[in-house]
Amino acid sequence: MLVGLEHYLILSTVLFAIGLYGALSKRNAIIILMSIEIMLVAVSIALVAFSRYIVPLALTGQVFVIFIMVVAAAEAAVGLAIIIAIYRGYETIDATKINLMKW
Amino acid sequence: MGLAIAFWILAIVSVAAALAVVLLRDIFRAALALILCFLTIAGLYVTLSADFLAAVQVLIYVGAIAILIILAIMLTREVQRGGLTNKLQIPVLVVVVLLLGALIYTMVSTPWAVSTAMPLVPTTPVLAGKLFGEGGFILVVEMAAVLLLVAILGAIVLVREK
Numbered sequence: 001m002l003v004g005l006e007h008y009l010i011l012s013t014v015l016f017a018i019g020l021y022g023a024l025s026k027r028n029a030i031i032i033l034m035s036i037e038i039m040l041v042a043v044s045i046a047l048v049a050f051s052r053y054i055v056p057l058a059l060t061g062q063v064f065v066i067f068i069m070v071v072a073a074a075e076a077a078v079g080l081a082i083i084i085a086i087y088r089g090y091e092t093i094d095a096t097k098i099n100l101m102k103w
Numbered sequence: 104m105g106l107a108i109a110f111w112i113l114a115i116v117s118v119a120a121a122l123a124v125v126l127l128r129d130i131f132r133a134a135l136a137l138i139l140c141f142l143t144i145a146g147l148y149v150t151l152s153a154d155f156l157a158a159v160q161v162l163i164y165v166g167a168i169a170i171l172i173i174l175a176i177m178l179t180r181e182v183q184r185g186g187l188t189n190k191l192q193i194p195v196l197v198v199v200v201l202l203l204g205a206l207i208y209t210m211v212s213t214p215w216a217v218s219t220a221m222p223l224v225p226t227t228p229v230l231a232g233k234l235f236g237e238g239g240f241i242l243v244v245e246m247a248a249v250l251l252l253v254a255i256l257g258a259i260v261l262v263r264e265k
Contacts, residue, residue, distance in 0.1 A: 003110045005217055008151070009210040011114045015121050015140075017203040022125035024195040027187045030130060030175055034137050037168060038121050041144050052151040054215060056222040062153055063233050063240055069163050070247040074254035076168045080175040081258035087179045096189050 008049035015042035029083045029093040033076065040072045110150050117143035130176055138169045152222040155230055 015038055022035030044065045051061025087093050120143065123136035141164040148157040223229055233239045 003107045003150075005215050006211055007110065007114070008147075010207055011118070011147075013203060013206045013210065014118055016206075017199050018118070018121040018125055020202070021195055021199045024199075025188045025192045026125070027189050028130060030172060030179065031124075031133060034124055034133065034172060037137070037164070037172075038124060038140065041141065041164070045144060045147060048148055048151050048153050048156060052153065052222055053217050056218055056220045059223065059226060059229050059233060062156055062226060062230060065153075065156055066159070066230070066234070067240075067243060067247060069159060070251060073163055073167060074250055076171050077254050077258045078261070080171055081261035083175055084178055085261045093179050094187075 005049055005053040008053075009046055012042045012046040012049070015039075015045070027094050027096050029086070029095050029098075030080075032095060033079050033083070036079075037072060037076065040068055040075075044068050106150055109146070113143045113146045113150065117147065131173070134169065134173050134176055137172065138165055141165050141169060152224055152226070154225055155227045 019035045019038035019042060023032050023039065026032050026035065047061040047064050047068070049061075051059055055061070083093055086098055090098060092098070117140050120136045120140035124133045124140065127133045127136060141160065145157045145160040145165075148154075148160055234244055235241055
């Protein structure tokens with residue numbers, strides 16, 4: 001069975017859905033960050049697949065994926081720093097108990 | 104044919120690893136499953152003939168982000184259990200399944216204009232031309248540098264002892 005564009009798109013959608021479920025339903029803030037990383041990577045797969053199958057000579061999708069990696073690295077650094085700062089003040093990283101900014 | 108076998112193995116392992124990240128109760132094992140997921144996705148980039156991106160994926164995601172996450176797990180010893188879910192689990196599951204169905208339906212029914220040209224190998228010189236060359240993405244590259252600088256400064260300011 002030949003692998004085409006749709007296979008990669010469906011794989012990317014499944015990974016994105018798993019990441020979305022984790023990001024919305026988990027209580028541990030680190031697990032939420034890990035789920036967000038899975039979502040970013042899933043979108044990257046879709047971009048590389050489009051780049052490979054629709055414009056194989058332009059590679060624009062791969063350039064976008066490089067920028068997604070930059071943003072993911074920045075997001076992981078700042079997000080984990082926020083989690084560690086919260087842990088210092090509250091002794092917990094349970095996202096349901098951190099309600100300082102809840103209205 | 105070999106490409107198809109590689110795709111199916113990598114796809115199944117990556118989906119299983121992503122499920123393990125979300126479902127495992129031990130947060131440290133979830134982080135290890137996340138590393139496996141990142142590695143299989145680097146393999147998927149190879150099957151898409153994106154060689155440079157596969158190397159960068161291993162370097163940045165496995166080498167930097169996963170290590171950062173494991174470090175944060177070590178520093179926040181209090182909750183080693185990651186399997187706990189909040190009250191919204193069932194509604195979230197319904198929404199996610201609906202979204203998954205809608206996206207898969209859209210992707211399968213759209214007539215993509217698939218090109219028959221062979222992919223470029225290696226991709227590195229073309230990517231370098233796109234990023235730094237005439238009419239490329241040089242402005243975005245400089246903005247990415249500023250973004251990384253701001254992220255580093257922000258992380259230092261956030262975790263600094265008063």
